Amino acid sequence: MSRYFRPDRIEDVSAALATGGCLLLAGATDHFPTRGDTPHAIIDLSRLPGLRAIERRGDHWWLPCLATWSDVIAADLPPQFAGLQAAARQVGGVQIQNRGTVVGNLCNASPAADGIPCLLALDATVVLSSGRAVPVDQFVRGPRHIDLAPMEFVLGLRLPHQPGARAGFLKLGARRYLVISMAMVALVADMQQGRIVQARIAIGACSARAQRLPALEAELCGQIPSADLVQPHHLAPLTPIDDVRASAGYRRHAALELVRRAVAGLA
Ligand SMILES: Cc1cc2nc3c(=O)[nH]c(=O)nc-3n(C[C@H](O)[C@H](O)[C@H](O)COP(=O)(O)OP(=O)(O)OC[C@H]3O[C@@H](n4cnc5c(N)ncnc54)[C@H](O)[C@@H]3O)c2cc1C
Structure with a gap:
């Protein structure tokens, strides 16, 4: 039987991760169909505040770790995001789009993840809870293999603002x-x-x-x-x-x- 945490502070996620053997979950749409193992503890990120809204921050856009595919579809984004929005409309069905996150799609690191080519084309940088920032092409190392230390989780993605890009x-x-x-x-x-x-x-x-x-x-x-x-x-x-x-x-x-x-x- 796993322990289940649903923290509302980033520090508490880090503290729970420090206990080891934890499984992070956002929408859980990738995890549960693919893995049957029972982790020591589940850390459900979905209650963390302020990590859902996609917004412009100076010279880049911020896509936080709890932003779902439906959030991407609904957001008022410039044309550089037309590809990511098209992918969002094709990920699973509406139920999956409502729960599944872009960051979960990235961290699952499936060769067939629809979001990853979009993030490569958008030149995304992955921002980690430790403060590290890693270009997305280096973050995904191989199938189901990402550059994430045991105490880290992904806070969100930085995407350079490219006015006029198609x-x-x-x-x-x-x-x-x-x-x-x-x-x-x-x-x-x-x-x-x-x-x-x-x-x-x-x-x-x-x-x-x-x-x-x-x-x-x-x-x-x-x-x-x-x-x-x-x-x-x-x-x-x-x-x-x-x-x-x-x-x-x-x-x-x-x-x-x-x-x-x-x-x-x-x-
Ligand atoms: C019926 C169905 C249809 C689907 N169709 C598609 C499709 O068409 N295209 C496609 O690409 N995918 C598809 N998927 C897969 C999945 O829905 C998406 O990849 C989704 O975006 C995953 O997001 P999530 O939030 O549910 O991830 P989760 O299942 O919560 O997490 C996935 C992985 O990422 C890790 N993780 C999540 N958030 C973080 C974080 N912030 N920091 C570090 N690690 C994290 C988790 O530990 C886990 O290993 C489908 C799934 C189902 C069940």
């Missing part, structure tokens, strides 16, 4: 909704006079952890967006696997098509 998210699954992705792409791009000034493009479900495509990003600079700018060699860093959802070859083909559509969508 964004997109495309996901392919075996059906339209309530489906785990075979491949997905997120993109955030600065545009000037119809040309791409800077782009960040990230692919999920096609490697052990979601990753950006730096060679493609570099080649897109200065270009008028069009699908044929994206060629198979740009996706060479991907290492898709064969599994019950799709073959590696199909995933690679799907990822290429999704990136082409996302880039063309900037026009």
Whole structure:
């Protein structure tokens, strides 16, 4: 039988974590379907005050650890968040969106987590309760493996404000909704006079952890967006696997098509 804490102060979360063997939970939508083990104690973060509202803070946006997918959908956010909002509308169904958090999706570190490519494209920084700040590409180290010390938890995400940036998210699954992705792409791009000034493009479900495509990003600079700018060699860093959802070859083909559509969508 686990002990259950639902603290309302960050210091109490840290004190509970110090007892060791604790499981952190936010919405619990990722944890309970996947793991049956009984932790020494459960720390439910959902009562912590002031960690739900998404807001602008100077040169960045703050997305705190209790912000749900529904909060992302409802928030009045600039176009740079169009990809994250599109992903939010496709995560599970409304019940999952109401409970599941963006940070929980990140910390679960599934290769197929829909939020992680969006956070890579938004250039997110993960802010930890210890005061450490870690770029999201370093925070996710591999499947179910994140850069989190035993006494730490994620307070929230810092996302640079990019006025005028455009964004997109495309996901392919075996059906339209309530489906785990075979491949997905997120993109955030600065545009000037119809040309791409800077782009960040990230692919999920096609490697052990979601990753950006730096060679493609570099080649897109200065270009008028069009699908044929994206060629198979740009996706060479991907290492898709064969599994019950799709073959590696199909995933690679799907990822290429999704990136082409996302880039063309900037026009
Ligand atoms: C029916 C169903 C459909 C789903 N559909 C999708 C989908 O389409 N796409 C998708 O990507 N996911 C999907 N999911 C998975 C899940 O709902 C999401 O990943 C959700 O965002 C997880 O958030 P949570 O708050 O529920 O995480 P939790 O289950 O509370 O936590 C997940 C993990 O993160 C850790 N964690 C949570 N918060 C913190 C924190 N602040 N600091 C440190 N660690 C923390 C927990 O310890 C746990 O290991 C689905 C799940 C279900 C049950």
